[in-house]
Ligand code: SF4
């Protein structure tokens with residue numbers, strides 16, 4: 001295990017008699033690389049069209065082999081824009097054939113990129129669960145955070161998915177949206193925001209979706225650099241720490257999820273991956289997906305003060321508000 005000095009987060013957990021320990025592995029989250037067609041201001045993986053890191057087919061096959069031997073029931077594929085990885089469709093096809101639930105963290109604009117014309121049909125044909133960022137229902141806010149024209153292309157992408165049955169009430173083609181704040185503040189209550197999204201997207205764009213997940217911005221990578229630039233990093237970190245909610249601790253994603261990097265290294269979550277905090281064996285050597293066993297992971301997770309981003313307020317994880 002990576003040796004780290006106690007942090008304010010660790011100290012707070014200890015004071016409450018809590019510890020973050022993985023108790024099962026139900027979800028394998030795979031970051032297949034940093035290549036993306038967008039360059040969003042709040043991207044916690046610093047993805048862009050200029051990045052080159054990409055998971056190889058051999059590593060993708062090692063992920064599939066781990067899914068089989070671990071019994072994990074969900075494969076959560078992220079990036080970058082994961083669909084740009086040459087092994088994306090291989091991962092989806094093989095995992096679905098094995099009965100695994102597959103989530104595609106789809107940025108929506110990828111659906112209108114050259115060469116991706118058949119992507120919506122591919123996702124539908126394989127029953128892939130689509131989870132997409134849409135940080136607001138207004139064009140101005142989305143374009144400010146994610147780039148000019150992104151809102152219009154995102155709506156067009158949602159409409160194409162809707163036309164295939166995604167997001168319709170009762171449809172097995174699951175379509176969820178993700179909200180994250182446009183600045184250094186906590187997300188509002190998930191249920192009320194979901195109702196606003198549903199009403200406005202339906203009336204103004206004819207778009208339907210299943211759920212809205214609220215995520216807190218992590219003070220890492222590009223968002224952290226933005227905060228430093230604005231002189232607001234300490235203020236935001238204090239906001240997260242002050243809003244720590246012990247009830248969210250048992251539900252944070254690292255208790256049941258393992259994260260795999262594009263190069264096959266293993267992490268407790270995507271955020272630890274970006275902070276280069278790998279899961280290490282007893283010998284201190286980072287674990288790799290090709291030799292990973294579930295028993296390697298049933299242990300305390302590697303934490304840091306960024307973890308307050310998961311436990312602030314109602315809590316925040318890949319699945320939205322927690323408590
Ligand atoms: S936030 Fe998502 S869509 Fe935006 S640059 Fe990062 S990976 Fe790409």
Ligand code: SF4
Nearest residue numbers: 252254269271307310
């Ligand atoms: S940042 Fe990662 S390790 Fe920390 S609480 Fe969140 S999921 Fe767990």
